Amino acid sequence: MGYTMLKNKLAERGYEAHSLEQAVLSFIREDCQGLRFDWAKASNLDAGRFDFDGTSLKPGQIPYNMEKDIDRLCLENALNRFLKSGKKEDAFDVYFCYLEMFVGDYEKTRRMIELLSEFEANGSTLLMKHRDHYSHSVYVFALGLAVYQTNQIYRATYQEYYHLSGEHEAACHYLQYWGLASLFHDIGYPFELPFEQVASYFEVGGDKREERPFVAYHGLEPFLTIDEHTRASLESIVGKADYTTTNELFAYSLSKKLGAVYDFSENQMLEYLVEKPTQPNKFNHFMDHAYFSALVLFKKLFGEMGCELKAEHLDSLTAILMHNSLYKFCIANYKSDQNKPFRAELHPLAYMLMLCDELQCWDRTAYGRNSKRELHPMGCTFDFSNNGIKAVYLFDEKEIAKINGFKDTYIEWLQNHQGKAPGLKAYSSMYIKKNGVSGFQEDIERIVDLTKIKLSVETGLASNFRENSKRYLSDSTFIHLYNFAIILNGRWDSAEWKAAKNAGQEDKFLSNDQMIDQFTNGFKALSLEYKLSNINQAKAFAKYMNEIGCFYTDKAVDFELLEGFEADQLIQIGVLEHQRWLQEHLDMGWAYGTPDRNGRDLVRQHWDMIPELAEGQREISLDQAKENYNRLDKAEQDKDTEPMECMLAMLKMFDGLRIYRLS
Numbered sequence: 001m002g003y004t005m006l007k008n009k010l011a012e013r014g015y016e017a018h019s020l021e022q023a024v025l026s027f028i029r030e031d032c033q034g035l036r037f038d039w040a041k042a043s044n045l046d047a048g049r050f051d052f053d054g055t056s057l058k059p060g061q062i063p064y065n066m067e068k069d070i071d072r073l074c075l076e077n078a079l080n081r082f083l084k085s086g087k088k089e090d091a092f093d094v095y096f097c098y099l100e101m102f103v104g105d106y107e108k109t110r111r112m113i114e115l116l117s118e119f120e121a122n123g124s125t126l127l128m129k130h131r132d133h134y135s136h137s138v139y140v141f142a143l144g145l146a147v148y149q150t151n152q153i154y155r156a157t158y159q160e161y162y163h164l165s166g167e168h169e170a171a172c173h174y175l176q177y178w179g180l181a182s183l184f185h186d187i188g189y190p191f192e193l194p195f196e197q198v199a200s201y202f203e204v205g206g207d208k209r210e211e212r213p214f215v216a217y218h219g220l221e222p223f224l225t226i227d228e229h230t231r232a233s234l235e236s237i238v239g240k241a242d243y244t245t246t247n248e249l250f251a252y253s254l255s256k257k258l259g260a261v262y263d264f265s266e267n268q269m270l271e272y273l274v275e276k277p278t279q280p281n282k283f284n285h286f287m288d289h290a291y292f293s294a295l296v297l298f299k300k301l302f303g304e305m306g307c308e309l310k311a312e313h314l315d316s317l318t319a320i321l322m323h324n325s326l327y328k329f330c331i332a333n334y335k336s337d338q339n340k341p342f343r344a345e346l347h348p349l350a351y352m353l354m355l356c357d358e359l360q361c362w363d364r365t366a367y368g369r370n371s372k373r374e375l376h377p378m379g380c381t382f383d384f385s386n387n388g389i390k391a392v393y394l395f396d397e398k399e400i401a402k403i404n405g406f407k408d409t410y411i412e413w414l415q416n417h418q419g420k421a422p423g424l425k426a427y428s429s430m431y432i433k434k435n436g437v438s439g440f441q442e443d444i445e446r447i448v449d450l451t452k453i454k455l456s457v458e459t460g461l462a463s464n465f466r467e468n469s470k471r472y473l474s475d476s477t478f479i480h481l482y483n484f485a486i487i488l489n490g491r492w493d494s495a496e497w498k499a500a501k502n503a504g505q506e507d508k509f510l511s512n513d514q515m516i517d518q519f520t521n522g523f524k525a526l527s528l529e530y531k532l533s534n535i536n537q538a539k540a541f542a543k544y545m546n547e548i549g550c551f552y553t554d555k556a557v558d559f560e561l562l563e564g565f566e567a568d569q570l571i572q573i574g575v576l577e578h579q580r581w582l583q584e585h586l587d588m589g590w591a592y593g594t595p596d597r598n599g600r601d602l603v604r605q606h607w608d609m610i611p612e613l614a615e616g617q618r619e620i621s622l623d624q625a626k627e628n629y630n631r632l633d634k635a636e637q638d639k640d641t642e643p644m645e646c647m648l649a650m651l652k653m654f655d656g657l658r659i660y661r662l663s
Helices: 020-031 064-085 088-103 107-124 133-150 152-161 168-183 188-200 228-238 246-262 264-278 289-304 311-322 325-331 348-359 371-375 396-414 427-431 439-447 481-490 497-502 506-510 513-524 529-541 541-547 567-587 620-629 636-657
Strands: 059-062 379-383 387-394 454-462 548-552 658-661
Touching: 020 379, 059 064, 064 088, 064 133, 064 529, 088 107, 088 133, 088 168, 088 529, 107 289, 107 481, 133 152, 133 168, 133 348, 152 168, 168 311, 168 348, 188 289, 228 246, 228 311, 246 264, 246 289, 246 311, 246 481, 246 548, 246 567, 264 289, 264 325, 289 311, 289 325, 311 325, 311 348, 348 439, 387 396, 396 427, 396 454, 427 439, 427 454, 439 454, 481 513, 481 529, 481 636, 497 506, 497 636, 506 636, 513 567, 529 541, 529 567, 529 658, 541 548, 541 567, 541 636, 567 620, 567 636, 636 658
Parallel strands: 387 454
Antiparallel strands: 379 387, 548 658
C-alpha cells in the first residue's frame, strides 16, 4: 500500500487494467509515496517514535506525515469521485484538494476558480460555440497523470529534464507542477468570453470576423508588472532580475527553450505577447484565453499571495501560455508544410498540456447555441498499455439515426464529390480516416510529436454512460459551496446557532459577520479531510431532496414551498446522510472501533462505523446504512439530520434558493 502512515488496509479500486481510472488512481496511491513528507519525522507506522505535529480534527492529534498521507488519500478519492460522475461539483473537490495541498489557502484563490465555472455557465449561452472548461480541466489533469504513470518514455524524459533520480520524488514533482499547468490552463476564459459575445452579437451569415466590431484589452499594466519581491527571485531562476513585466519574463523563457528550434527571437515573442490582448485583429480576430490564464495565475500566486517563485512554476505558466493559439500559429504555424511537431524534451509540461487538451473532448457541457446542436462524444475509454494511448470516443446510441444519416450522405459524396464534404462535428472528424488516420488524430500529430507515444483513435456507441451518477432536478450555481461547508462545521459546537435555530432566527444569525468570521477561522484550522467532509455533506443535499420528492431552485416556479422537514422525511434524510458518512469514512481508511475520543483520529477507528464488514468491501449499501443507523442513539442520529435542517436556511441566505415539493 502506498500510504505508509495509515494502518487500516484500503480496498482495491477494481478498475480495468490499463484504463484511465486505474492509471490515475495507481499514480496517486503507489507512485506518489512520501508526498509532502518531512523526512526528519516518522515516515511509517513502525518507526517506534511518533511526533504529533499533524492536524486532524484538531492540531496535535496525529503525526505530521500521517496528515500528509491522509491529504493524498483525499486527492485520490476526489479524483475517483470525479471520474465516476464527471460532475462539476466533484471537479470542485479536486481543485480544492490541489489548492489546499500545494498553494495553501483556498480562500485566496477561490474567486478565479469559481468565476470560471459560474461565468462560463451563465455567459456562454450568448455564444454560438462554447463548451465547458471547468470539468474539462480536471479531466486534462487526470489524463496527464495517466500518461505519466503508463508511459515509460515520457517519465524518463521528465526525470532527465528536471534532474530527478528517484521515481517517487519525480512523481511527486510532476503531480505538483503538472497540476498547476492543467487545472489552471483555462482560468483566463472570462477574458475571451466577452470578446466572443460581441462577435456573436454582430454575426451575420457568411460574413467575416474582420468586418465586425471587436473587443481589445488595455490598462493591463498593474497585472503585467512584476513586484519587487518577485523580481528579486528572478536572478536565481533566469540569471538576471531586470524583467519588469510578465510579458518580458515569458518572452525570455520561451525564446530560450524554443527559439533555436522554431526560429524566433526574444523580441519577436515579446511583440506577440504585447499585442495578444491589445490587437486581436493581428491574430485572425481571436482573443487568446491562454495568455490571460498565465497572466492571472502569475499575478495571483506571486503578486497577491507572495508564493515563492521557482523555475518549475515558470514552466507551468509558459505551458499554459502556449497551449492554445500562441504555439499553433505564432511559434510553429502547425498547418504549414514547415511544421515541426512539438517534442517532449523541449518542454515536458507544455507537451503534455497540448496533448491532453486535444484528447479531452468528451463529456463537456455544451453552452453555445451551435454547440448544443452538434454531436460530441459523451464518454471515452482508454487503453494505456505498451507505452501507447488507444482512445475509443463513445457517442450516444440514441443519436444513431443522425449518425447513419451522416454516413449515407458521406458515402454519396464519395461517389460524386460534388460540393463540400458533409460533416457531423465531432463524430465525422474521428470517423473519417485517410490512410488509417482520422482528421482528429492527424491534427494532434501535427501539434505534438507522437513517434514515441503511439496514438490510436476510434469511435463507438454507448448508452447510460453515467448510469451510476444521477443528475438531480435541484439547481444551484453552488458558488457558495465553500460558505456552506464553513457554516455546517461551525454550528456543531455553537450555542448561538442552536439558540438562533430554536428562535427561528437563522437568517439573522447567518448575517452576523463576526460570527461568520469565527466560523471561517475554525474551518481553516481543520485538516483537509474534515474540510472535504463538510463540503461533501453540503453537496449531497440535492440527492436528499430528490429522494423525498422535493427540489430547490432560484427560479420562480408554481410548486408548494417547503418551510421545514417532516419527521419521516428527516429519518429518510438521516439514513442517506449516514450512508454517505459511512462510505466517506470507509474510503478514507476508517474502521469500526471503540477508542477514546481523543485517540480515534490516530488509530482511525470510530464507534459509528459498521462493526463487521466483508474484507475488501468497497461500497456501503443503503440497507447496511439503515441497519447501522438504527443501532445508534438519538444524539448520534441527530448528527445526520441537523446539518440538513441548517441547509434550509443557508440555501436561502447564500444562493437565494427556495425548496419546493414536487407534488
